Amino acid sequence: MASISIPDPVPPATEDAENIRKAVQGWGTDEKALIEILGHRTAAQRAEIAVAYEGLYNETLLDRLHSELSGDFRSAMMLWTMDPAARDAKLAHKALKKKGDRHVWVLVEVACASSPDHHVAVRKAYCAAYSASLEEDVAACPLYKDPLKQFLVRLVSSYRYSGELVDDELARAEAAELHDAVVARKQTLHGDVARIVGSRSKPQLKATFERFRQEHGRAIDDVLEERRGDQLAAVLKTAVWCLACPEKHFAEVIRISIVGLGTDEESLTRAIVSRAEVDMKKVKEEYKARYRKTVTSDVNGDTSGYYNGILLTLVGPE
Amino acid sequence: MASISIPDPVPPATEDAENIRKAVQGWGTDEKALIEILGHRTAAQRAEIAVAYEGLYNETLLDRLHSELSGDFRSAMMLWTMDPAARDAKLAHKALKKKGDRHVWVLVEVACASSPDHHVAVRKAYCAAYSASLEEDVAACPLYKDPLKQFLVRLVSSYRYSGELVDDELARAEAAELHDAVVARKQTLHGDVARIVGSRSKPQLKATFERFRQEHGRAIDDVLEERRGDQLAAVLKTAVWCLACPEKHFAEVIRISIVGLGTDEESLTRAIVSRAEVDMKKVKEEYKARYRKTVTSDVNGDTSGYYNGILLTLVGPE
Numbered sequence: 001m002a003s004i005s006i007p008d009p010v011p012p013a014t015e016d017a018e019n020i021r022k023a024v025q026g027w028g029t030d031e032k033a034l035i036e037i038l039g040h041r042t043a044a045q046r047a048e049i050a051v052a053y054e055g056l057y058n059e060t061l062l063d064r065l066h067s068e069l070s071g072d073f074r075s076a077m078m079l080w081t082m083d084p085a086a087r088d089a090k091l092a093h094k095a096l097k098k099k100g101d102r103h104v105w106v107l108v109e110v111a112c113a114s115s116p117d118h119h120v121a122v123r124k125a126y127c128a129a130y131s132a133s134l135e136e137d138v139a140a141c142p143l144y145k146d147p148l149k150q151f152l153v154r155l156v157s158s159y160r161y162s163g164e165l166v167d168d169e170l171a172r173a174e175a176a177e178l179h180d181a182v183v184a185r186k187q188t189l190h191g192d193v194a195r196i197v198g199s200r201s202k203p204q205l206k207a208t209f210e211r212f213r214q215e216h217g218r219a220i221d222d223v224l225e226e227r228r229g230d231q232l233a234a235v236l237k238t239a240v241w242c243l244a245c246p247e248k249h250f251a252e253v254i255r256i257s258i259v260g261l262g263t264d265e266e267s268l269t270r271a272i273v274s275r276a277e278v279d280m281k282k283v284k285e286e287y288k289a290r291y292r293k294t295v296t297s298d299v300n301g302d303t304s305g306y307y308n309g310i311l312l313t314l315v316g317p318e
Numbered sequence: 319m320a321s322i323s324i325p326d327p328v329p330p331a332t333e334d335a336e337n338i339r340k341a342v343q344g345w346g347t348d349e350k351a352l353i354e355i356l357g358h359r360t361a362a363q364r365a366e367i368a369v370a371y372e373g374l375y376n377e378t379l380l381d382r383l384h385s386e387l388s389g390d391f392r393s394a395m396m397l398w399t400m401d402p403a404a405r406d407a408k409l410a411h412k413a414l415k416k417k418g419d420r421h422v423w424v425l426v427e428v429a430c431a432s433s434p435d436h437h438v439a440v441r442k443a444y445c446a447a448y449s450a451s452l453e454e455d456v457a458a459c460p461l462y463k464d465p466l467k468q469f470l471v472r473l474v475s476s477y478r479y480s481g482e483l484v485d486d487e488l489a490r491a492e493a494a495e496l497h498d499a500v501v502a503r504k505q506t507l508h509g510d511v512a513r514i515v516g517s518r519s520k521p522q523l524k525a526t527f528e529r530f531r532q533e534h535g536r537a538i539d540d541v542l543e544e545r546r547g548d549q550l551a552a553v554l555k556t557a558v559w560c561l562a563c564p565e566k567h568f569a570e571v572i573r574i575s576i577v578g579l580g581t582d583e584e585s586l587t588r589a590i591v592s593r594a595e596v597d598m599k600k601v602k603e604e605y606k607a608r609y610r611k612t613v614t615s616d617v618n619g620d621t622s623g624y625y626n627g628i629l630l631t632l633v634g635p636e
Contacts, residue, residue: 116445120438123477127434131483135476136517150468153517157475158453159441165449199454199471 003280003316006040013048016041017056020049024068031069031306034077039313043084043277050081072265073307079273080310085121088114089129091270092122092156096141102267104152104235105253107138111155112242113249114278116162123156147190148232154198155239161201171204175211182223182233183216189232197239206244247282248290250275254283254298255291263302268311272299276314284318294318321598321634324358331366334359335374338367342386349387349624352395357631361402361595368399390583391625397591398628403439406432407447409588410440410474414459420585422470422553423571425456429473430560431567432596434480441474465508466550472516473557479519489522493529500541500551501534507550515557524562565600566608568593572601572616573609581620586629590617594632602636612636 011019016037023030023037038046053061065077079087088110095106110122126134135157138144144152174196181187196208213219221240227233241249253271257264275283287295296318299311329337334355341348341355356364371379383395397405406428413424428440444452453475456462462470492514499505514526530538539558545551559567571589575582593601605613614636617629 116451120477127477127479127481131479131481133434133477133479133517133519136479136519139513139517153472154475157472157477159438159445159451159475161445161449161451161454163445163449195457199451199457201451201454 001279001281002277003284004040004042004276004314005316006042006045010041010045013045013052014056016045016049017052017061020053020061021057024064029068031073032309034065034069035306035310035313038077038081039310046081047083071307072269072303073305073310075265076269076273076307076310079269080276080314083125084274084277085118085125086129088118088122088274089126089134091274092126092134093130093137096137096143099143101231101234102264104144104148105238105249106270107152108155108235108238108242109246109249109274111152111158112239113246113274116158116160120159147188147194148235151190151194151198151232151235154194158198160199161204163201164203165201166203166207168207171207171211174200174208175215178208178212178220179216182220183218189230189236193236197236197243202243205240209240209244246275247279247286250279250283251286251290251295254287254295258298258302265303265307268299268303272311272314276316280315284315288318319597319599320595321602322358322360322594322632323634324360324363328359328363331363331370332374334363334367335370335379338371338379339375342382347386349391350627352383352387353624353627353631356395356399357628364399365401389625390587390621391623391628393583394587394591394625394628397587398594398632401443402592402595403436403443404447406436406440406592407444407452409592410444410452411448411455414455414461417461419549419552420582422462422466423556423567424588425470426473426553426556426560427564427567427592429470429476430557431564431592434476434478438477465506465512466553469508469512469516469550469553472512476516478517479522481519482521483519484521484525486525489525489529492518492526493533496526496530496538497534500538501536507548507554511554515554515561520561523558527558527562564593565597565604568597568601569604569608569613572605572613576616576620583621583625586617586621590629590632594634598633602633606636 019033019037023033038049041049050061062078062081065081066074069077082090091106092110095103111119123134130137135153138156139149139153141149177187177192178196181189181191181193187193197205200208209220221237224233224237224240238249250271253267257267257271272280284295287293295315296312299308299315303311337351337355341351356367359367368379380396380399383392383399387395400408409424410428413421429437441452448455453471456474457467457471459467495505495510496514499507499509499511505511515523518526527538539555542551542555542558556567568589571585575585575589590598602613605611613633614630617626617633621629
């Protein structure tokens with residue numbers, strides 16, 4: 001369900017590297033050529049190009065993009081060209097320095113919206129880049145207080161079972177526990193709710209949430225959303241979405257980054273770059289169904305130039 | 319600091335597999351030959367032998383050892399022959415079914431006494447073997463209550479920074495935090511103490527514990543040990559040892575498994591098998607310094623036969 005298109009046949013990595021070199025050499029930059037090449041290659045192909053480029057020209061591709069480009073276009077191109085695990089590590093590291101719901105989202109996305117193996121790769125990349133573990137930086141982050149902090153530590157430390165096996169009896173029992181805490185409010189959210197959402201596998205959680213909806217007539221994310229002003233409930237809802245239906249979360253991130261005064265380019269770039277190879281097709285469908293607009297038309301309304309160019313390339317045709 | 323000895327040159331894996339086959343075929347078993355081969359090979363070599371054996375004889379080496387051997391000798395040979403990550407996953411899974419301090423130790427050992435990358439491999443092996451993640455099984459384990467359970471979840475979920483970089487200022491500040499909680503008792507043990515011990519890198523923790531000792535004249539493990547009857551304090555002390563000086567912990571495990579009524583073969587086997595390729599030489603030195611006996615003499619006093627044979631092979635000469 002990736003949205004990017006790859007040419008067939010794909011040129012050899014050295015040829016791509018040479019064409020990138022031509023685009024960045026001499027006076028001016030051929031931004032279109034950069035989009036045309038990098039915007040139509042998979043993560044593995046971009047990694048090969050970066051290796052070929054460094055071998056040929058004795059400078060890293062990322063360094064060159066940094067010195068050659070600027071503004072939102074540069075951010076998008078660099079995030080896209082990076083290794084996805086290193087990119088997520090960087091996004092999480094940056095998010096830990098800033099206050100606000102949108103930055104908490106980044107941590108939840110990194111922890112919950114990708115595969116468990118990708119998340120382990122992110123944690124390794126984080127250690128390599130920042131000489132600290134992701135979870136120790138979250139645990140020591142002065143911006144968060146317990147119980148939210150405990151929950152975030154749990155999310156970023158997780159390595160969930162990634163098989164398809166689902167225990168229906170467990171789903172029934174844990175749906176009841178979730179109901180006790182979220183609806184009946186007989187328990188705190190930072191007890192069993194945090195444990196269940198923080199540790200169970202994605203297929204198991206989907207079964208549990210479905211059971212919750214069947215037995216209680218409402219979806220758990222709707223109930224959590226009603227707890228206005230409760231930050232833990234809001235983060236739990238984000239985690240539920242990122243785990244069970246990430247396309248809903250990312251459609252919302254894109255929409256929120258566009259509506260309102262000005263554009264939140266950081267969020268817009270992050271959502272599109274990080275989902276283009278994962279589930280952008282589903283994000284676009286969700287977006288259309290929920291907002292009666294297309295991602296493309298909204299991106300066109302709020303962005304321009306080469307920045308618009310790379311975003312639309314990654315979003316793909318509607 | 320491994321204690322096992324490897325022949326030079328090492329026979330090809332197929333030759334080892336053929337000799338193992340000879341040892342287990344027909345009437346009776348040549349246990350000595352099994353010890354002679356498997357007891358003198360590294361984990362990577364044992365893995366190659368297992369692959370060669372299965373290719374040649376269409377049965378797994380572990381299955382054959384299981385059907386051929388019995389008792390404590392079988393347990394030791396099977397744990398030794400297994401892939402180390404799968405072995406630790408199995409030990410943790412078993413420990414989660416049983417009550418008692420010695421079983422909590424296993425979880426702490428698995429989480430803290432090996433490298434962060436090995437621990438990730440254990441977590442992957444656990445998911446593959448038990449269709450659940452290690453941390454979700456700890457989090458759902460009915461044998462433990464908060465705050466101990468939260469601490470255990472944190473330990474088994476960790477992926478610590480494994481570089482050598484130490485922040486001295488942080489060590490000073492966190493030594494003071496540890497003092498406030500452990501000595502002055504101004505804070506609970508499940509606050510910053512659990513966070514620091516549960517997330518910081520091993521070199522960082524060693525610096526922090528050393529700072530604690532310098533500033534307060536006593537070692538943190540000694541202070542924690544005095545809190546008799548406080549289970550979290552006891553587990554924290556075990557974690558401190560497994561992180562900063564695992565040889566102390568494993569010397570104690572071996573000693574406790576031997577002294578007293580009967581022998582705790584499960585603990586004895588676990589300690590020797592899991593440390594033979596890691597730090598058994600240091601464990602032996604620590605043992606001699608603390609108990610004025612050698613591991614060999616104590617193992618000889620409490621075990622016999624082939625079980626004694628494999629243990630001494632792994633312990634190596636004193």
